[in-house]
Amino acid sequence: MLEGLWQLLFRRRRHGQDSGKTQTGPAKEQISSKLQVNYERIKAAFGNSPDLVLRYLEAGDQGKISALVVHIDGLCDKRLVSETVVEHITDINHKWDSPEQAYVDLRDRLLSVSGVSEVNSLGEFITHVASGDCGVLVDGITRGLACDTRAWEHRGVEEPTTESTIRGTKEGFVESLRTNTSLLRRRIRDPRLWIEELKIGRISKTSVAIVYISGVAEDKIVQEVRNRLRKIDVDSIQESGHLEEFIEDAPFSPFPTILRTERPDKVTGALLEGRVALLTDGTPFALIVPATFTMFITTPEDYYERYFIGSAIRLLRIASFFISLTLPSLYVAITTFHQEMLPTPLILSIAAQREGIPFPAVVEAVIMELIFEVLREAGVRLPRLVGPAVSIIGGLVLGEAAMRAGLASPAMVMVVAFTGIASFATPVFSLAIGVRLLRFLLIALAGSLGLFGVVAGMFALLIHQITLRSFGVPYLEPLAPVVFSDLKDALLRAPWWALNTRPKFVGEKEPTRQAPGLRPKPPSREEKEVHHLEGKEGGK
Amino acid sequence: MPVKSMLKIVVLVLLIGITMTGCWNRREIETLGFVMAVGIDQAREGGKIQLTVHVAKPFAVGGGADGKGTMEEKPFWVVSSTGYTVFEAVRNFLSQSPRRLFWGHNRFILIGEEFARKGVQDVLDTFVRDGEPRQRAWVVVAKGARASDLLQAEFELERMPSQAAMGIIQGSRTGLSTIGKSMLIDFIQKLEGEGIDPIATRAEIVPRPQKFDIRGELKREKIGASARITGAAVFKDDKLVGWLNKPETRGFNWVMGKVRSGIIVIKKPGEEDRFIGLEILRAKGGFKPEIKDGRVSVTVRVEAEANVGDIQGFLDPLKSPGVWASMERRMATVIRNEVMAAVAKAQELDSDIFGFGAELNRRNPKKWAELKDRWDEEFPHVDVQVEVKAKLRRSGLVIRSTRIKR
Numbered sequence: 010m011l012e013g014l015w016q017l018l019f020r021r022r023r024h025g026q027d028s029g030k031t032q033t034g035p036a037k038e039q040i041s042s043k044l045q046v047n048y049e050r051i052k053a054a055f056g057n058s059p060d061l062v063l064r065y066l067e068a069g070d071q072g073k074i075s076a077l078v079v080h081i082d083g084l085c086d087k088r089l090v091s092e093t094v095v096e097h098i099t100d101i102n103h104k105w106d107s108p109e110q111a112y113v114d115l116r117d118r119l120l121s122v123s124g125v126s127e128v129n130s131l132g133e134f135i136t137h138v139a140s141g142d143c144g145v146l147v148d149g150i151t152r153g154l155a156c157d158t159r160a161w162e163h164r165g166v167e168e169p170t171t172e173s174t175i176r177g178t179k180e181g182f183v184e185s186l187r188t189n190t191s192l193l194r195r196r197i198r199d200p201r202l203w204i205e206e207l208k209i210g211r212i213s214k215t216s217v218a219i220v221y222i223s224g225v226a227e228d229k230i231v232q233e234v235r236n237r238l239r240k241i242d243v244d245s246i247q248e249s250g251h252l253e254e255f256i257e258d259a260p261f262s263p264f265p266t267i268l269r270t271e272r273p274d275k276v277t278g279a280l281l282e283g284r285v286a287l288l289t290d291g292t293p294f295a296l297i298v299p300a301t302f303t304m305f306i307t308t309p310e311d312y313y314e315r316y317f318i319g320s321a322i323r324l325l326r327i328a329s330f331f332i333s334l335t336l337p338s339l340y341v342a343i344t345t346f347h348q349e350m351l352p353t354p355l356i357l358s359i360a361a362q363r364e365g366i367p368f369p370a371v372v373e374a375v376i377m378e379l380i381f382e383v384l385r386e387a388g389v390r391l392p393r394l395v396g397p398a399v400s401i402i403g404g405l406v407l408g409e410a411a412m413r414a415g416l417a418s419p420a421m422v423m424v425v426a427f428t429g430i431a432s433f434a435t436p437v438f439s440l441a442i443g444v445r446l447l448r449f450l451l452i453a454l455a456g457s458l459g460l461f462g463v464v465a466g467m468f469a470l471l472i473h474q475i476t477l478r479s480f481g482v483p484y485l486e487p488l489a490p491v492v493f494s495d496l497k498d499a500l501l502r503a504p505w506w507a508l509n510t511r512p513k514f515v516g517e518k519e520p521t522r523q524a525p526g527l528r529p530k531p532p533s534r535e536e537k538e539v540h541h542l543e544g545k546e547g548g549k
Numbered sequence: 550m551p552v553k554s555m556l557k558i559v560v561l562v563l564l565i566g567i568t569m570t571g572c573w574n575r576r577e578i579e580t581l582g583f584v585m586a587v588g589i590d591q592a593r594e595g596g597k598i599q600l601t602v603h604v605a606k607p608f609a610v611g612g613g614a615d616g617k618g619t620m621e622e623k624p625f626w627v628v629s630s631t632g633y634t635v636f637e638a639v640r641n642f643l644s645q646s647p648r649r650l651f652w653g654h655n656r657f658i659l660i661g662e663e664f665a666r667k668g669v670q671d672v673l674d675t676f677v678r679d680g681e682p683r684q685r686a687w688v689v690v691a692k693g694a695r696a697s698d699l700l701q702a703e704f705e706l707e708r709m710p711s712q713a714a715m716g717i718i719q720g721s722r723t724g725l726s727t728i729g730k731s732m733l734i735d736f737i738q739k740l741e742g743e744g745i746d747p748i749a750t751r752a753e754i755v756p757r758p759q760k761f762d763i764r765g766e767l768k769r770e771k772i773g774a775s776a777r778i779t780g781a782a783v784f785k786d787d788k789l790v791g792w793l794n795k796p797e798t799r800g801f802n803w804v805m806g807k808v809r810s811g812i813i814v815i816k817k818p819g820e821e822d823r824f825i826g827l828e829i830l831r832a833k834g835g836f837k838p839e840i841k842d843g844r845v846s847v848t849v850r851v852e853a854e855a856n857v858g859d860i861q862g863f864l865d866p867l868k869s870p871g872v873w874a875s876m877e878r879r880m881a882t883v884i885r886n887e888v889m890a891a892v893a894k895a896q897e898l899d900s901d902i903f904g905f906g907a908e909l910n911r912r913n914p915k916k917w918a919e920l921k922d923r924w925d926e927e928f929p930h931v932d933v934q935v936e937v938k939a940k941l942r943r944s945g946l947v948i949r950s951t952r953i954k955r
Contacts, residue, residue, distance in 0.1 A: 261555065345576065348578060349653025353583070356578070356654060357607045359578060360581070360583065370578070454562075456575075469558075
């Protein structure tokens with residue numbers, strides 16, 4: 010039965026039309042023909058909340074027809090309500106003989122807002138009101154009108170704080186879904202940018218938009234996204250991370266299989282590759298599916314800087330990913346198991362530093378890593394003004410003191426610090442967190458089995474990654490399985506004029522992105538002659 | 550289901566991790582004594598082997614930035630131990646050393662001359678058998694001394710003698726070509742090889758009596774003795790039988806094609822009391838054994854190129870055209886003499902350090918099968934022909950020498 014309800018919910022509209030199922034009260038009730046009854050029911054549904062505004066109006070010239078205007082204070086534009094709704098209802102110039110006439114007149118002509126929709130049940134009506142619409146009921150009519158007067162306080166479009174770039178757009182998503190879709194529409198001005206919206210959450214009724222480019226995105230993937238979203242039956246969705254956990258492929262994996270981003274350019278890039286974006290109302294973080302591993306070490310900047318610089322920084326980022334994952338464990342393994350692997354002066358230097366340190370290297374590593382993690386966590390949570398103080402106390406005092414007190418060797422402090430910095434080079438936070446946890450696992454393996462343990466751990470991770478799928482797309486694509494045509498934009502980024510095709514698996518429907526042969530080159534002899542002639546003619 | 554099996558694997562891995570902790574070779578770095586060099590001698594008490602090792606003192610190396618290491622303290626500790634076998638002697642160190650000796654960084658196996666003459670096979674075994682020591686340690690014989698005495702030697706510029714010795718070996722190989730490659734792995738391979746005998750590096754102790762002080766400010770304790778690399782030690786099977794001096798060692802390297810660089814000094818054509826120094830640029834070398842009328846003869850071919858490094862007195866090659874060719878001829882003569890000296894010494898000691906026999910085996914296994922039993926008698930009588938192609942390339946930044954105006 011619930012399935013049927015979702016089916017009902019699921020219609021592609023600009024605005025969600027239907028309510029979810031509310032547990033009690035007027036959900037399935039029809040709108041009564043008696044205005045008084047409706048009034049009481051609405052009032053009861055909101056439990057006398059003070060922000061609910063209900064007003065009886067006498068409509069038309071004769072005052073025989075009464076109407077009810079309902080809206081929630083703070084969710085809609087009051088001026089709009091009075092100018093476009095109330096004024097027209099109460100205008101004494103209207104000559105209405107019957108409620109029916111008044112209703113039709115209002116619906117089709119008078120309510121001068123762009124979005125007016127008709128609702129049939131009281132539950133639906135209430136949902137509209139709860140989302141910020143202004144509802145109008147006319148006495149004697151068992152249908153209601155919902156006018157789009159939504160307007161509420163929200164943050165303006167600002168530079169994304171978690172993903173900043175030097176070059177590229179400074180716009181980031183905001184909490185308002187409509188603003189976010191407009192940011193996307195402004196970048197893709199084509200009707201094929203389709204937005205499907207649905208409400209998730211029995212109580213919160215959060216709007217979630219599925220965005221894709223029709224004809225580019227794979228139908229199967231879009232359908233899969235719809236199916237997974239439909240299955241969600243929770244009381245509320247607060248953040249896209251909340252949503253992510255219900256639809257991800259591998260809930261127990263340390264690796265995220267859904268990419269989240271604050272940047273509209275990243276989303277449009279993914280949409281143009283044939284991927285699907287999910288926007289959730291109330292959070293600036295959009296989700297992109299299917300996500301592959303290489304997308305997590307990619308930033309928009311790779312595509313804005315010239316290609317060899319983009320490729321170089323991407324390689325650097327891959328290196329720092331591996332450093333942040335393995336460096337402490339390699340250090341522990343080599344210094345406690347494989348002393349023969351380091352050059353003699355280096356091993357003597359490390360040995361000198363470890364003189365008098367009471368802990369085994371593995372314990373030392375875990376302690377230092379823990380201190381670092383605590384520092385980082387504290388740094389994130391603290392008010393901005395106190396932040397520098399923490400970094401001074403933590404970084405300078407603790408690190409220096411630990412060394413002076415003989416609790417940690419300088420080499421270990423350096424390893425931990427470098428690891429920490431390298432982990433900041435991972436552009437997507439959700440991957441970086443996963444790596445943070447895995448690092449401890451690898452340190453434990455290194456401390457117990459040496460390099461053998463580290464290698465075994467890395468193999469386990471690799472095998473695990475290979476088994477992962479994100480909405481049907483192999484996680485390590487194009488590295489495993491190898492897709493040659495997609496290697497152009499995996500570890501390296503080929504120049505734009507060589508990025509001719511969309512990725513396999515997601516962009517097969519319309520594989521070609523651009524005309525071939527766009528590489529800039531000096532004009533040929535014929536072209537030169539043409540220009541020459543044109544120039545002469547222009548001179549005349 | 551996959552979750553369950555994943556969980557099983559994780560639990561298994563963790564279990565292995567827990568049970569294996571502290572097992573076999575997890576050793577904290579500060580509990581190890583890093584052996585930098587080992588010397589092997591006959592112990593004074595009968596029948597035993599004496600091992601002397603250099604153990605690095607990390608805190609005295611001065612690695613940390615906080616300057617824990619003091620420059621006065623020697624960064625190494627020389628300690629001896631005895632045993633009937635090398636392995637036993639190594640283990641016996643534990644009664645004197647608070648740290649377990651770690652052999653992964655050992656770079657030198659020094660052998661006293663007296664011991665080397667008796668045969669080294671017995672003592673090298675453990676260095677090959679055990680997993681820890683490196684196969685790339687250099688085998689060095691102390692000429693006229695015990696290995697333990699050689700280990701007392703110290704060097705200027707480097708505080709760690711083994712580091713210093715590595716520098717000297719590097720220099721001798723690439724700049725002088727007066728050292729034959731004789732790492733443990735080479736030594737063992739040649740010992741096993743048919744028709745080839747091993748060489749080792751020859752080192753001598755240099756007493757340093759001159760104790761000059763620069764205004765008495767020399768903080769570091771005086772160096773009592775130093776050491777020098779002076780060629781190669783020639784083995785017959787595993788026994789030391791003689792020595793090659795430096796020119797002879799370079800002769801050996803010419804034959805083996807291992808000359809990298811070096812200076813060839815020739816007399817100046819037309820002015821025999823003056824000299825010309827030539828720097829070897831490139832060299833190729835090789836030999837080809839043949840059997841003619843039942844007798845073995847070997848043709849050694851050497852090609853060398855050199856630049857003029859210095860000329861004493863005045864010389865203008867452009868004005869005296871024959872002189873360039875004359876210099877090349879003299880260079881070839883020097884090379885030939887060095888090769889012949891090495892060959893003569895090897896034949897005198899009856900040790901086939903070049904591997905003439907091994908090469909013959911490769912080229913003509915049947916004949917070798919007949920020869921190999923009497924190769925010891927045959928080798929000293931092998932007829933060696935030397936063909937040298939010497940080429941002089943450039944004359945440096947100037948063509949003619951500085952002319953002194955009078």
